[in-house]
Amino acid sequence: MASAQIRSTWEGVQTSVERELDRLLPRADVYPPSIHQAMRHSIFAGGKRLRPILCIESGRLVEGPEASLVRIAAALEMIHTYSLIHDDLPALDNDDLRRGQPTCHVAFGEATAILAGDALLTLGFHVLTELPEVPSERQVRILQEISKAIGTPDGMIAGQVADLEASRQATTTASLEFIHRAKTGALLRASVRAGALAGHASADDLDRLTRYGESVGLAFQIADDLLDVLGSSAELGKKTGKDSRQGKATYPALYGIEESRRRARQLVEEACGLLEPYGERAERLREIARFLIERTS
Amino acid sequence: MASAQIRSTWEGVQTSVERELDRLLPRADVYPPSIHQAMRHSIFAGGKRLRPILCIESGRLVEGPEASLVRIAAALEMIHTYSLIHDDLPALDNDDLRRGQPTCHVAFGEATAILAGDALLTLGFHVLTELPEVPSERQVRILQEISKAIGTPDGMIAGQVADLEASRQATTTASLEFIHRAKTGALLRASVRAGALAGHASADDLDRLTRYGESVGLAFQIADDLLDVLGSSAELGKKTGKDSRQGKATYPALYGIEESRRRARQLVEEACGLLEPYGERAERLREIARFLIERTS
Numbered sequence: 001m002a003s004a005q006i007r008s009t010w011e012g013v014q015t016s017v018e019r020e021l022d023r024l025l026p027r028a029d030v031y032p033p034s035i036h037q038a039m040r041h042s043i044f045a046g047g048k049r050l051r052p053i054l055c056i057e058s059g060r061l062v063e064g065p066e067a068s069l070v071r072i073a074a075a076l077e078m079i080h081t082y083s084l085i086h087d088d089l090p091a092l093d094n095d096d097l098r099r100g101q102p103t104c105h106v107a108f109g110e111a112t113a114i115l116a117g118d119a120l121l122t123l124g125f126h127v128l129t130e131l132p133e134v135p136s137e138r139q140v141r142i143l144q145e146i147s148k149a150i151g152t153p154d155g156m157i158a159g160q161v162a163d164l165e166a167s168r169q170a171t172t173t174a175s176l177e178f179i180h181r182a183k184t185g186a187l188l189r190a191s192v193r194a195g196a197l198a199g200h201a202s203a204d205d206l207d208r209l210t211r212y213g214e215s216v217g218l219a220f221q222i223a224d225d226l227l228d229v230l231g232s233s234a235e236l237g238k239k240t241g242k243d244s245r246q247g248k249a250t251y252p253a254l255y256g257i258e259e260s261r262r263r264a265r266q267l268v269e270e271a272c273g274l275l276e277p278y279g280e281r282a283e284r285l286r287e288i289a290r291f292l293i294e295r296t297s
Numbered sequence: 298m299a300s301a302q303i304r305s306t307w308e309g310v311q312t313s314v315e316r317e318l319d320r321l322l323p324r325a326d327v328y329p330p331s332i333h334q335a336m337r338h339s340i341f342a343g344g345k346r347l348r349p350i351l352c353i354e355s356g357r358l359v360e361g362p363e364a365s366l367v368r369i370a371a372a373l374e375m376i377h378t379y380s381l382i383h384d385d386l387p388a389l390d391n392d393d394l395r396r397g398q399p400t401c402h403v404a405f406g407e408a409t410a411i412l413a414g415d416a417l418l419t420l421g422f423h424v425l426t427e428l429p430e431v432p433s434e435r436q437v438r439i440l441q442e443i444s445k446a447i448g449t450p451d452g453m454i455a456g457q458v459a460d461l462e463a464s465r466q467a468t469t470t471a472s473l474e475f476i477h478r479a480k481t482g483a484l485l486r487a488s489v490r491a492g493a494l495a496g497h498a499s500a501d502d503l504d505r506l507t508r509y510g511e512s513v514g515l516a517f518q519i520a521d522d523l524l525d526v527l528g529s530s531a532e533l534g535k536k537t538g539k540d541s542r543q544g545k546a547t548y549p550a551l552y553g554i555e556e557s558r559r560r561a562r563q564l565v566e567e568a569c570g571l572l573e574p575y576g577e578r579a580e581r582l583r584e585i586a587r588f589l590i591e592r593t594s
Contacts, residue, residue, distance in 0.1 A: 091411060
């Protein structure tokens with residue numbers, strides 16, 4: 001179990017980010033209401049808020065302005081949620097259930113779900129143009145980092161395309177690595193970096209936090225693959241064993257369960273080691289890293 | 298016919314924007330290739346490049362840096378193309394043909410088309426973070442304007458949702474006005490404003506250009522509705538009469554053909570009148586406005 005301290009920190013982040021999301025998203029009765037209901041349905045369907053906590057804790061380490069960190073965190077969650085809505089569509093993964101709730105297209109129809117995803121991505125970018133106490137040069141840099149991390153050819157969309165194509169052919173270790181790094185790794189890395197850039201990160205801070213973000217991102221993806229094999233549907237709120245049924249590229253399928261566990265633990269140790277110079281001040285970032293793999297061992 | 302001068306200016310803009318798009322989009326053979334082929338298919342399927350020319354000519358009027366104007370123009374075209382790809386999807390307008398070519402999902406499948414749209418929107422934002430000679434404050438402002446114009450509740454996505462819903466119920470003049478203003482008007486207005494913001498627009502310049510953009514945007518939409526009724530399929534490269542068959546909200550359906558023509562001409566006159574203080578220097582912007590309605594009278 002994660003320590004009581006990180007649980008309480010995490011809950012605090014969830015509360016403030018969810019309050020910010022509620023404030024930033026158009027209300028459910030604003031015209032035209034269907035899209036705003038759909039956006040809210042998916043944003044408030046639960047979720048760990050992992051990208052927000054990585055951004056906020058990374059930014060806190062280098063004294064980033066709290067109001068901007070929460071706003072960037074909200075934008076990251078909008079962007080993450082857009083990607084889930086589109087991934088779940090019938091033409092892509094065709095998932096009916098997400099976090100124990102009907103997916104957006106099941107609840108609101110395909111047209112509204114496509115547009116709700118588009119609208120969350122767009123609002124995410126818009127929100128990033130209004131960051132209190134962050135100089136304009138840094139705002140542009142944050143927008144640059146995030147837009148690169150979620151696009152193509154190195155970011156989230158490229159990873160999603162590679163993942164879809166991998167289902168139709170034999171997966172190699174090279175393509176698995178590309179999928180992990182691009183599909184989930186890039187945005188997790190950018191979440192850590194965006195927080196650091198909103199604060200006063202030196203070149204060394206940024207380098208350490210970036211490598212922390214990369215290790216944590218890959219550990220998270222391995223853990224996610226492991227949970228798909230090991231976890232129960234009830235616990236995850238979505239179907240399990242689905243990746244392997246769809247022939248999707250996964251870490252345990254390629255390396256086995258024990259080797260995957262070992263690799264995830266090693267990545268978490270590396271991530272924690274990178275934060276040594278910060279001593280106790282980085283303990284929350286270390287606990288986040290450990291939390292990500294604790295259900296898999 | 299538009300004058301030889303504006304035709305030649307317009308062709309010059311098309312050439313430089315298309316060269317910039319070619320430079321900015323990942324090459325068709327970059328991994329994973331399907332998405333890059335799909336993005337290029339839709340971007341290079343023709344199109345007037347109306348948003349680019351509005352942005353560039355507006356920026357030129359206030360001495361904006363040419364390289365940045367062309368880059369913003371390319372971003373606007375990426376964003377416009379993303380909206381066409383998603384609008385054409387089976388769950389939305391279900392169009393097979395666009396500019397005389399198979400639509401993106403017909404050519405590449407639905408999953409790739411959804412992701413190609415997402416990728417163009419994302420790349421459009423990314424490109425806007427790299428504007429040579431535009432101060433960071435202005436870059437943030439341009440990103441803010443454009444992201445607001447294409448989102449919800451006032452922008453393009455809200456207009457598209459309202460348009461879809463209007464097909465299922467009686468259209469009122471109020472909802473038609475909202476659809477026109479939000480679905481196409483907001484991005485056309487933002488195109489003009491983005492060019493002005495990249496240059497040295499005074500508050501009065503920005504105000505005049507904004508109102509020019511609003512009038513031109515509405516005139517364009519009325520002309521587009523008229524062409525759907527009057528035009529031939531061969532000329533437009535898409536099916537005509539489709540709006541009325543789908544029960545979509547159009548200007549001629551609500552006000553009649555003659556009143557629509559009169560209103561479009563009046564809007565163009567208003568747009569041209571706003572540019573009076575600039576004399577001859579604004580002649581190209583006036584010619585763009587006149588060109589938009591010339592095929593409808």
